Amino acid sequence: MHREDFPMLKQDIVYFDNGATSLKPQVMIDAMVDYYSNHTANIHRGDYDAAIKTDALYDEAREVVKNFLHAESSREIVFTSGMTDGMNRIVFGFMKYQLKPGDEVLISKAEHASCAIPWYVLQEELGIVVRSVPLDSEHQLTIQNLESMISPKTKVISLSHITNVIGDVRDVEKIGEIAEKNHIYFVVDAAQSVSHVPVDVLKMKASFLVFSGHKMLGPTGVGVLYGKMDLLSKMRPLCYGGGMNEFFESTGEYKIREVPTCFEAGTPPIAEVIGLSRVIQYIESIGVENIHKHEVELKKYLVSELLKIPNIVLYNKSSESGILAFNIRGVFSQDTAVYLNHYHIYIRAGNHCSKMLKDDLNIKNTCRVSMHLYNTKEDVDKLVLALKNSEDIFKIIL
Amino acid sequence: MERSLRQAIIVDHYQNPYHKGLVDDDRGEYIKNNTNSVSCIDNVDIMYKIKDGVILDIYFDGEACAISTSATSIMIHTLIGKTVKEARSYLKNYEAMIEERPYDKELLGELNAYEEIYLQPNRKKCALLPFESLKKVLDEIEEN
Numbered sequence: 263m264h265r266e267d268f269p270m271l272k273q274d275i276v277y278f279d280n281g282a283t284s285l286k287p288q289v290m291i292d293a294m295v296d297y298y299s300n301h302t303a304n305i306h307r308g309d310y311d312a313a314i315k316t317d318a319l320y321d322e323a324r325e326v327v328k329n330f331l332h333a334e335s336s337r338e339i340v341f342t343s344g345m346t347d348g349m350n351r352i353v354f355g356f357m358k359y360q361l362k363p364g365d366e367v368l369i370s371k372a373e374h375a376s377c378a379i380p381w382y383v384l385q386e387e388l389g390i391v392v393r394s395v396p397l398d399s400e401h402q403l404t405i406q407n408l409e410s411m412i413s414p415k416t417k418v419i420s421l422s423h424i425t426n427v428i429g430d431v432r433d434v435e436k437i438g439e440i441a442e443k444n445h446i447y448f449v450v451d452a453a454q455s456v457s458h459v460p461v462d463v464l465k466m467k468a469s470f471l472v473f474s475g476h477k478m479l480g481p482t483g484v485g486v487l488y489g490k491m492d493l494l495s496k497m498r499p500l501c502y503g504g505g506m507n508e509f510f511e512s513t514g515e516y517k518i519r520e521v522p523t524c525f526e527a528g529t530p531p532i533a534e535v536i537g538l539s540r541v542i543q544y545i546e547s548i549g550v551e552n553i554h555k556h557e558v559e560l561k562k563y564l565v566s567e568l569l570k571i572p573n574i575v576l577y578n579k580s581s582e583s584g585i586l587a588f589n590i591r592g593v594f595s596q597d598t599a600v601y602l603n604h605y606h607i608y609i610r611a612g613n614h615c616s617k618m619l620k621d622d623l624n625i626k627n628t629c630r631v632s633m634h635l636y637n638t639k640e641d642v643d644k645l646v647l648a649l650k651n652s653e654d655i656f657k658i659i660l
Numbered sequence: 661m662e663r664s665l666r667q668a669i670i671v672d673h674y675q676n677p678y679h680k681g682l683v684d685d686d687r688g689e690y691i692k693n694n695t696n697s698v699s700c701i702d703n704v705d706i707m708y709k710i711k712d713g714v715i716l717d718i719y720f721d722g723e724a725c726a727i728s729t730s731a732t733s734i735m736i737h738t739l740i741g742k743t744v745k746e747a748r749s750y751l752k753n754y755e756a757m758i759e760e761r762p763y764d765k766e767l768l769g770e771l772n773a774y775e776e777i778y779l780q781p782n783r784k785k786c787a788l789l790p791f792e793s794l795k796k797v798l799d800e801i802e803e804n
């Protein structure tokens with residue numbers, strides 16, 4: 263769908279590495295170029311035309327994100343540098359002051375490094391206990407397994423909405439309900455879900471939700487931290503400086519501004535926020551539901567074709583997203599990626615920053631196909647053909 | 661070296677690697693080195709037994725691409741029984757070959773299978789991986 267909107271696709275490539283980062287539509291690039299070419303100005307500080315325009319676009323962006331996530335107020339939207347930044351702010355700006363030694367945080371072995379390491383650091387610093395919910399035989403999280411791990415000590419459930427290797431779509435609405443009933447904070451990593459499936463922070467009863475712009479057709483260097491207002495008002499900034507203070511005196515007195523401005527110290531990524539806002543409008547014009555349907559259909563087709571090739575191992579046939587992890591039997595994943603690059607097919611090889619998943623998969627490295635709206639049946643056919651002919655792999659890559 | 665010969669050597673060492681599988685080192689005779697790096701997903705452990713300036717034994721294990729697995733296998737096959745001084749000479753000439761500097765082709769034998777790896781610059785680090793490990797270990801020994 264909409265391939266003509268993406269300048270990268272003028273090249274003869276099959277882009278299947280959307281889990282790492284997505285391609286960018288021309289409308290987003292234009293919005294950023296317009297800022298750099300026609301109305302460059304800092305925000306909140308100017309009285310001239312360009313600054314007024316930039317201010318308006320920056321403020322509008324918060325509104326656009328709020329509506330996209332179905333949040334109650336645009337004050338619950340904090341612009342960050344990305345998902346990882348947002349997650350660290352939650353752990354070290356909020357949880358560090360709310361949790362006590364012995365409190366338990368539930369994660370899973372399929373989580374990305376950014377959803378695990380901050381918690382492990384807090385475990386070391388504070389004596390909280392991080393526990394992993396066991397995954398089922400398809401490496402997916404089940405509600406039953408999650409519930410079995412909940413105890414009076416459980417204070418946080420921190421999970422990806424969609425995991426980046428297995429691609430299972432977690433039942434976040436159900437998890438949110440369980441969390442609320444048990445007075446547990448629910449932290450959602452939406453890095454792989456925004457723009458792929460509907461994200462509604464109220465329906466999932468999320469305490470916090472974080473994502474990056476660059477995986478959702480948007481710019482690098484920008485992300486969003488959503489937090490419920492009463493929680494954000496208890497969160498501490500991790501960064502202090504201009505833009506976020508009401509006053510400061512040589513006596514050392516200072517006062518910081520209200521949520522969310524207090525979390526945006528210094529000059530923010532202005533062009534990126536404008537680009538993100540534009541791309542959300544673009545995504546809404548297509549419809550997230552339509553994107554999801556397209557990706558699921560395409561994955562089903564890919565799986566059915568790959569099942570016909572005997573030496574291909576699939577790790578997550580059943581998950582309902584555009585993510586498929588596989589290997590050619592007896593071939594190291596990186597060699598497969600190099601081989602596919604020969605046909606201009608871009609996939610990713612490795613552990614995909616989910617290093618704990620190896621315990622569950624019994625294999626450290628996989629090849630990962632991850633889709634977005636612009637992928638087509640023809641893309642799948644090219645990949646399948648290359649994999650069918652892969653007896654030649656060493657002749658090609660060596 | 662012909663391309664088909666280079667491919668055959670690499671594939672042979674990849675599919676039937678020499679001294680793959682770590683040994684029990686109850687007596688602490690081996691130095692162990694891990695090649696894990698951020699730029700590469702290869703993760704190989706190499707164990708060296710070096711005594712009185714002679715390389716007595718090397719083993720390796722891990723998950724890695726065809727190029728680094730085969731290069732490790734060939735390196736091990738080449739170096740067992742050699743002196744540390746000879747190993748340094750292999751190291752120097754091998755690095756020179758990968759980096760397109762003049763080198764002693766005679767000396768390198770099967771290692772010449774990587775003589776054109778410079779044509780794929782992002783694979784150079786795969787070919788260098790075992791030799792970087794060797795260098796670290798030899799430097800360590802010399803320092804002590």
Ligand SMILES: Cc1ncc(COP(=O)(O)O)c(C=O)c1O
Nearest residue numbers: 344345346374376422426453474
């Ligand atoms: C599931 C998941 N969470 C978090 C992240 C981190 O995103 P970023 O690197 O943009 O901060 C990623 C990126 O790979 C991811 O796949």
